Amino acid sequence: MAITAQEIAALRKKTGAGIMDCKKALMEAGGDFEQAIDLLRKKGRKLCMDRAARQASEGAVFAAVSSDQQEAFLLVLNCETDFVARNEQFLQLGNAILAECVAHRPDSIETLLQLPLKDGVVQDAIMEAIGVIGEKIAISAYETLRGTIVVPYIHTGNTLGVLVALQGANAAQSEAVGKEIAMQIAAMHPVAVDETQVDPALVARETAVIQEQLAQEGFTGFKAEKITQGRLHKFFQESTLLQQPFVFAQNNKLTVGQYLQSLALTVTAFKRVQVNG
Known part of the structure; x- marks a missing residue:
């Protein structure tokens, strides 16, 4: 016919x-x-x-925030090539999935894949897109963050995203300050807000590496312990947000914590995701 x-x-x-x-x-x-x-x-x-076994190492990061700015969402949608990562239909799919996340607040990728979308669920929409676009497409990361005010940030190129939760007296400044702090997190990749939030397993692993290095250098006993504490202190300075030098401060003479304190603001948490990260 x-x-x-x-x-x-x-x-x-x-x-x-x-x-x-x-x-x-x-x-x-x-x-x-x-x-x-x-x-x-x-x-x-x-x-x-x-295409299940194929690598999907390209893609894009999508971010959204609730109307009250108290919850934000990050999604990483992967594909095989950077050409498809810029494809309008691929980007529309990512934004449509994220809109369902904002509406339904799933607690995992597994739950997310079963959210309603179009005439089926998110998983169906992804499979349809695979049929049309011809590349493997998959969600590799999904993060949410709640706080007094949560600021989302997508870095240039749409391959890295950050959420920052702020609280404090200067709430009116939160969006501008939140973007600055998010850019800090994007560039410097801290592992936690401060020492108390660093994963104990990471601290133990770092300590073991330092101790092995010192043993090879011939240090033992009290001296080795003192050097270990000094190197751990340096690790925390480099790896925790509040102790890092603030990248927007002249000559890096101000830490992030000092900058926030001057504005009566506090970072309570953050999330950072990136394509192929």
């Missing part, structure tokens, strides 16, 4: 599939619109299985 241009256009608008894929699906379905949609979805599922 003959398939009209209008039918192809309608199916393409509905699914986002290519013209030839839509025509082929309609012909195979004998002109049945719903069956053609199912055929395109099955194609996406087959491609998804075929």
